[in-house]
Amino acid sequence: MIKRRMKQSVLWLVLLLPVQSFALDVDRYPALVELVNTMTTKDGYPKEELISILSAAKVEQKTIDLMNRQYEALPWNKYRELFINQARINMGLEFWTENAATLKAAQSKYGVPPEIIVALIGVETHYGTRMGNRRVLDSLVTLTADYPRRSAFFGAELRTFLNTARKENISPDSVMGSYAGAIGIPQFMPTSYEAYSVDFNNNGRRDLVNEMEDAIGSVANYLSVHGWQQNQRVFAAVDASLSEAAKEKVSKKAKPKLALGELEKLGVEFSKTGASDKVALLALSAEQGKRYFVGFRNFYAITRYNPSVNYAMAVTELSMQISALRSKQS
Numbered sequence: 001m002i003k004r005r006m007k008q009s010v011l012w013l014v015l016l017l018p019v020q021s022f023a024l025d026v027d028r029y030p031a032l033v034e035l036v037n038t039m040t041t042k043d044g045y046p047k048e049e050l051i052s053i054l055s056a057a058k059v060e061q062k063t064i065d066l067m068n069r070q071y072e073a074l075p076w077n078k079y080r081e082l083f084i085n086q087a088r089i090n091m092g093l094e095f096w097t098e099n100a101a102t103l104k105a106a107q108s109k110y111g112v113p114p115e116i117i118v119a120l121i122g123v124e125t126h127y128g129t130r131m132g133n134r135r136v137l138d139s140l141v142t143l144t145a146d147y148p149r150r151s152a153f154f155g156a157e158l159r160t161f162l163n164t165a166r167k168e169n170i171s172p173d174s175v176m177g178s179y180a181g182a183i184g185i186p187q188f189m190p191t192s193y194e195a196y197s198v199d200f201n202n203n204g205r206r207d208l209v210n211e212m213e214d215a216i217g218s219v220a221n222y223l224s225v226h227g228w229q230q231n232q233r234v235f236a237a238v239d240a241s242l243s244e245a246a247k248e249k250v251s252k253k254a255k256p257k258l259a260l261g262e263l264e265k266l267g268v269e270f271s272k273t274g275a276s277d278k279v280a281l282l283a284l285s286a287e288q289g290k291r292y293f294v295g296f297r298n299f300y301a302i303t304r305y306n307p308s309v310n311y312a313m314a315v316t317e318l319s320m321q322i323s324a325l326r327s328k329q330s
Contacts, residue, residue, distance in 0.1 A: 023055040029145035035155055043163055053162065053172050057141035063134070064147055066179040072308035076284035076291065083123050083314040084321065092118050092322035093329070095127045102216045106200070110220035111230030115326075117219050119319035120305065121186055128185040128212060132178040136161060140181040140190075157181055161190035184208030185215035186222075196222040226304035227297055233274035234316045235282075235299045238292040240269045249281045254295045254303040254312060256280045263294065270294045282309055 026032045032054055039045040071079060096103060096118050103114035118127075125131050140161055143154035161181070165172045177183040183193055185208055197206040200217025208215050242250075246266040249258060256278035263270075263281065276297035284291040295312075302312040 024057055024059060024141070026051055026054050029059075031144050031151045031155055032141070035144065035159060039159060039162065043159070045163070045166065050162070053137070054141060056137075056173060057135075058138045059142045059146050060138055063139055063142040063179045067143065067147060067150075072306070072310050074310070075286075076310055076313065077287045079310045080314060080317070084317055088122055088126070088318065089321045089325055091127055092122045092318065093325050095122070096322065096326060099212060099216060102200070102213050106216050106220035109217075110224040110228070112220040112223045112228050113319075115319035115323040116223070116234075116302075116315065117216055118322055119315045120219055120223075120302070121215065122318055122322075123311070123315050124182075124187040125185055128215065131184060131187070131209065132176055132182065134177065134179055135173060136175045136177040136181050136183060136190075137172045139177065139179055143181065154181065157190045160194055164190060164194055185212065186219045188218065188222075192222065196225060222305065223301050226301045228301040229276065229297055231274070232276060232298055233296055234302070235296060235313075236270040236272070236275065236294045238268060238270050238281075238294065240267075242292055243267055246281070250283050250292065251280050252309070253307070254280050254282060254300045254309055256295065256297055256300055268294070284309065284313060 026036065036047065036050055036054070039050055040047045071082060074082075096114060099118075100114075103117060106117060107113055121127055140154055140158040144151055144158050147154065158181075161175075162172055164170075165175070175183065178187060180189075182189055188197060188208055193206075193208065197208055197214065197218040198221050199206045199214060201211060201213035203211075206214055206218070208218055243266060246263070246268050249262070249266065251257070256276060258279050258281060260272060260275060260277070260279060263279065268281065270293075274296070275294070278297070280295040280300065282293055282295045282299075284293070295309075299312055299316065302315050303309065305315075306312070
């Protein structure tokens with residue numbers, strides 16, 4: 001059985017850490033001052049309580065450093081090595097076997113095949129065994145206060161996190177996650193946790209930290225809401241080299257904007273079986289040059305979880321490998 005750390009069965013509740021021995025000066029950071037004003041006036045959050053929580057957080061340079069060297073920026077051949085290996089494939093098959101009934105129920109309700117759910121959780125947290133060891137409060141405060149490029153995004157996540165924690169009577173400094181503030185088995189950001197998590201085992205709470213059923217159902221719900229199409233393929237490889245005119249249509253983003261006819265006119269050869277009406281022409285950096293492929297709407301749905309083309313291809317390829325191994329052993 002795959003082992004993962006089991007915590008108290010309370011939403012988001014994990015190890016309580018000691019109170020910080022120093023106070024963060026909220027007034028030093030305009031983004032935090034703005035957050036306090038917004039939450040006290042619009043959310044009715046008590047100001048003294050909010051200041052106390054924020055003051056107990058740490059602004060950590062290591063979090064900034066990790067944000068600035070994310071793995072998704074690696075060339076595909078290097079990125080692939082991180083996620084596509086026999087150990088992770090074998091572990092994915094074991095995870096599928098252990099959770100077969102829940103995966104089948106999720107597919108029935110949301111239309112997302114088990115191998116995609118399994119692979120996504122496998123990429124995110126090694127099947128729930130590596131959910132992050134940093135305080136979410138510290139991560140989100142750091143990225144709101146001292147990461148200007150995406151301060152507004154993380155400020156919104158911090159606001160949701162604090163409001164949800166207060167509503168659920170959870171101590172904000174007790175929640176652990178990733179350096180970016182993602183939480184639980186599927187690594188949902190707070191706004192996604194609030195919007196897309198589901199109580200898939202019907203026990204009255206949505207717990208993505210401790211309950212695998214909720215994690216599986218929530219991943220399926222997320223992809224379904226973001227456009228996953230049942231019985232449609234994810235991508236198709238390009239069968240021949242591209243013309244210069246076709247290369248001009250290659251996008252860095254997976255949003256499908258090209259009609260199938262446009263690619264046909266440009267001489268792009270690929271299997272259209274199970275294709276969506278709109279597609280994206282994409283490329284991966286391989287050791288021997290570019291690897292071109294056509295991404296369908298389901299590929300784009302995966303990038304709504306993480307916008308990286310590398311990420312979506314890692315999930316897709318891992319799912320294919322796990323599914324092939326399962327078929328071979330059945």
